[in-house]
Amino acid sequence: MTLTTITHGSIASSETMNNNFSYLDEKINTSNTQINSSISSILSNIATINNSLSELSESVTASIEELQATLADYKNKTKLLVANSTIVPNWSSCKTITLTTETSYTALLNGYVLILPETSGKGTIAVNNVSVNFKTRANAYDNGAELISIPIKSGDVVSTTTAIEAAYFVSSAEITVENF
Amino acid sequence: MLVIDNDGTISMYQGDSGEINVNGLDNSSSYVVYFGIQDEKRNSIGEELQVSVSNSSKATFILSSEFTDNLVVPPNKPYKIYYYGIKVCDSTSSLEDTLFIANGTYGDLNKIIVYPRKVKGLTNV
Numbered sequence: 001m002t003l004t005t006i007t008h009g010s011i012a013s014s015e016t017m018n019n020n021f022s023y024l025d026e027k028i029n030t031s032n033t034q035i036n037s038s039i040s041s042i043l044s045n046i047a048t049i050n051n052s053l054s055e056l057s058e059s060v061t062a063s064i065e066e067l068q069a070t071l072a073d074y075k076n077k078t079k080l081l082v083a084n085s086t087i088v089p090n091w092s093s094c095k096t097i098t099l100t101t102e103t104s105y106t107a108l109l110n111g112y113v114l115i116l117p118e119t120s121g122k123g124t125i126a127v128n129n130v131s132v133n134f135k136t137r138a139n140a141y142d143n144g145a146e147l148i149s150i151p152i153k154s155g156d157v158v159s160t161t162t163a164i165e166a167a168y169f170v171s172s173a174e175i176t177v178e179n180f
Numbered sequence: 181m182l183v184i185d186n187d188g189t190i191s192m193y194q195g196d197s198g199e200i201n202v203n204g205l206d207n208s209s210s211y212v213v214y215f216g217i218q219d220e221k222r223n224s225i226g227e228e229l230q231v232s233v234s235n236s237s238k239a240t241f242i243l244s245s246e247f248t249d250n251l252v253v254p255p256n257k258p259y260k261i262y263y264y265g266i267k268v269c270d271s272t273s274s275l276e277d278t279l280f281i282a283n284g285t286y287g288d289l290n291k292i293i294v295y296p297r298k299v300k301g302l303t304n305v
Contacts, residue, residue, distance in 0.1 A: 036246035037227030043242035044215075044231045047199065052236040055207075 001026065083175040087111065087151055090173040099167035104159035107152045111171035115148040115164060123161035127152060134162050182243065188281035188290050190264065195249045195297040202239040202266055202279070210271040213239040217251070217264045217292060225262060226250045232271075245301065253296040262292040 001023045006012040087110055097113070099105045101123075105113065115125065117134060124131040127150060152158060182198030183191045192198060202213055216228040226247060233239045253260045269276045281290045 033226045033250055036244065036250070037229060040242055040244045040247040041227075041229045041231065043244060044229055044240060047240035047242050048231045048233055048236070048238070051238045051240055052234070055236055055238075 086175050087172040088175065089170045091170060093171040094168055097167050097169045099158060099160060099164050101161055101163060104157050105167070105169070106157050107154055107169065109171040110153045111151075111169055113150045113152055113158050114168040114170065115150070115160070116166045117146075117148070118163040118165045121162040121164075123163075125150070125158070125160045125162065127156055127158055129157075129159075186282060188284065190290075190292045191295070192248065192251075192292065193295050193297050194251050194253055195245050195301060197245040197248065198243050200241040200243065202241070202268075203237060205233060205237050205239060205268065207235050207237040210234040211239070212269045212271060213241075214267045214269065215241045215264065216267070217262050219260075219262055234271075248294075251292065251294040253294055255296075259293050259295045262294060264290050264292050 001019065003020055003023045004012075004016050006016065006020075089112055093111075094114075097105050099113070099115065107113070121134060124133050125148070126132075150158065181192070181196055182200065184200070185191070190200070200215065205211060205213075211233045213231045213233055214228045215230075217225040219225060229241050229243075229247075231239045231241060251260070251262055266279045266281070267276055268279060280288070284290070
């Protein structure tokens with residue numbers, strides 16, 4: 001079916017007019033169908049994009065949660081590492097301890113043992129049976145010159161074969177790592 | 181509303197809207213997915229719907245009420261059966277595959293059973 005051109009000023013038959021109307025009606029229907037299909041396609045694309053955004057959002061959320069868990073784990077491990085590997089003396093806890101050639105000292109906390117050997121003291125000092133030799137002390141000033149400081153951890157046993165004038169224990173301060 | 185059976189047969193009223201999801205696409209590729217409807221004489225009904233999918237496993241087709249209004253049921257029939265197909269075209273390799281619906285194979289027809297509308301509603305007044 002085609003559109004018949006009607007010359008301006010001429011008389012057109014009802015058949016020609018009806019054919020033209022039918023032609024136009026068909027064209028309008030076809031266009032309407034195409035437009036409706038296009039609208040459905042557009043809506044479909046929007047829905048599909050929404051799906052993609054949802055999938056992406058879920059993926060990002062899952063990645064963030066995974067990352068946060070990993071970070072929290074690293075934070076805890078780092079805190080533990082810092083707390084367990086750092087010994088900062090807490091001088092307010094300094095106390096005299098008994099450490100003689102007959103009596104060893106077992107540390108209850110991490111900290112430092114401070115030892116002042118007697119003049120001319122000779123022998124060894126040992127931590128958990130691992131010993132080192134003392135310098136032979138011949139003069140009184142040797143004592144004043146050398147206050148021996150040994151870092152030890154909880155449970156370590158300190159013993160000596162040298163006469164000790166005085167011994168002290170300074171525990172380490174508790175390390176807290178907040179807002180790390 | 182559309183009802184999709186296990187064998188992929190779609191049932192609906194003329195002029196109702198609905199959604200069809202195509203799942204299981206390779207989400208590492210980009211596709212254009214087409215949805216087409218034909219009558220028993222293989223005449224296309226309306227234009228094929230097309231959706232661009234990129235890095236997603238799902239394509240969604242929205243069948244608007246205006247679109248399904250083209251699925252006409254003859255006045256003397258209780259329903260009319262149309263047929264649909266879905267084709268996935270890879271944007272990068274230009275490969276085109278018509279999907280087998282619900283474990284179908286060549287020659288299987290994917291039916292849309294359309295029942296005459298009962299209510300005009302918003303768009304068919």
